[in-house]
Amino acid sequence: MANAKYRIKKRKDALKELNGLVERDSNLLIIHYSCESFYNIKDGRTPRITSIAVRYFNTGQTISFSIHKVAEKQGKLDSIEDHYNELEKSMLDEFFQFVSTHINYKWIHWNMRDINYGFEAINHRYSVLGGTPSMIHDNNKYDLARKMVDIYGNYIKEHPRFEKLIDKNNITKRDFLGGAAEAEAFENKEFVKLHQSTLRKVDILQSVVERIIENNLKTDTTLREIYGFTPQGLYELVKENWGYNLFIFLLGAILSGIVGYIITLLLT
Numbered sequence: 001m002a003n004a005k006y007r008i009k010k011r012k013d014a015l016k017e018l019n020g021l022v023e024r025d026s027n028l029l030i031i032h033y034s035c036e037s038f039y040n041i042k043d044g045r046t047p048r049i050t051s052i053a054v055r056y057f058n059t060g061q062t063i064s065f066s067i068h069k070v071a072e073k074q075g076k077l078d079s080i081e082d083h084y085n086e087l088e089k090s091m092l093d094e095f096f097q098f099v100s101t102h103i104n105y106k107w108i109h110w111n112m113r114d115i116n117y118g119f120e121a122i123n124h125r126y127s128v129l130g131g132t133p134s135m136i137h138d139n140n141k142y143d144l145a146r147k148m149v150d151i152y153g154n155y156i157k158e159h160p161r162f163e164k165l166i167d168k169n170n171i172t173k174r175d176f177l178g179g180a181a182e183a184e185a186f187e188n189k190e191f192v193k194l195h196q197s198t199l200r201k202v203d204i205l206q207s208v209v210e211r212i213i214e215n216n217l218k219t220d221t222t223l224r225e226i227y228g229f230t231p232q233g234l235y236e237l238v239k240e241n242w243g244y245n246l247f248i249f250l251l252g253a254i255l256s257g258i259v260g261y262i263i264t265l266l267l268t
Contacts, residue, residue: 007153011226014150015212021106021142022213028057030108030209032201034194037183038116046115046125048088050186051195052095055202057108057209062202065095068191081189089129096126100134107136110162110205111145144205151212152226155219168218171207175200 021028031054036047051066070090071077080087112118119141123133145162148155156164163178177185177197185193211217 010150011152014147017142018147018151018209018212021108022057022209024106025058027105028108029102029105030055030057030202030205031112032110032198032205033112033122034177034182034186034198035117035121036186037179040183040187046121046128047117048084049092049122049125050191051198052091052122053195053198053202054098054102055206057206060206062199063098064195064199065091065098066191066195066198067091068195070094080191085129088125089131092122092126092129092131095122096131096134099136103134103136104140106140106142108142108144108205108209110201111143112141113143113146144209148212152219152221154225155221157220165208165219166204168220169208169211171204173200176204 031052033052034050036050038047041047049067051064053062053064055062067080067084067087068077070087071080071083074083074087074090076083076087109119113120115121115124119136123135126133155161156168158164160178163173163176166173166176175193175196177193182194182197185191185197208217
């Protein structure tokens with residue numbers, strides 16, 4: 001019983017927080033980025049950043065920062081590898097200029113939580129290149145991947161979870177690259193493909209958020225796993241799902257009719 005109550009509370013808190021963010025969507029951003037695979041790095045340095053995409057939730061407009069765009073502006077498209085640190089620094093200059101004017105916005109992200117992959121990794125990379133990052137406060141970051149565990153539990157049984165979730169919900173994967181494909185694209189210096197994949201992923205993240213809010217995201221989690229088989233769990237199930245509300249209403253109407261019919265027979 002205690003575990004069920006705790007699970008339901010976490011679910012309600014996560015949904016309340018997400019709904020609150022979307023209700024104030026004029027200050028809501030979605031971020032994702034692509035980088036060099038840290039599994040392929042042999043010298044201990046941090047992964048190079050290749051592209052960053054930031055999407056305004058309320059308008060769908062997306063701002064992007066990428067190696068190849070900077071290289072094009074500087075006339076170095078044919079020699080990106082020879083000038084990578086310089087180009088990466090310029091790209092991150094632009095990104096952190098954007099951050100400085102959106103420092104109090106809320107940032108929805110997917111697993112961007114540590115030095116391997118996350119805000120800290122971007123900050124560290126910029127510092128290594130000689131920049132001073134504008135720091136986004138942790139209270140302004142919303143890790144959708146973690147919150148989905150709070151809402152649904154083990155929402156996708158197979159890995160990679162993100163890709164399987166996309167497939168389950170029939171969300172378009174045009175230009176999408178998985179982890180292995182991203183690593184291969186970086187090795188092949190296909191920076192445009194990496195950029196297009198990053199743009200696609202912020203679009204997908206918005207679709208996932210909207211489906212959670214609308215209560216129609218498909219997952220592998222059963223209703224029993226979400227709500228448990230307790231009075232509180234059943235109450236939350238009925239409250240959150242209109243179909244069950246309708247079922248209860250019809251069941252009540254039927255039972256009321258039966259009881260009324262029996263009483264009529266007894267009185268005649």
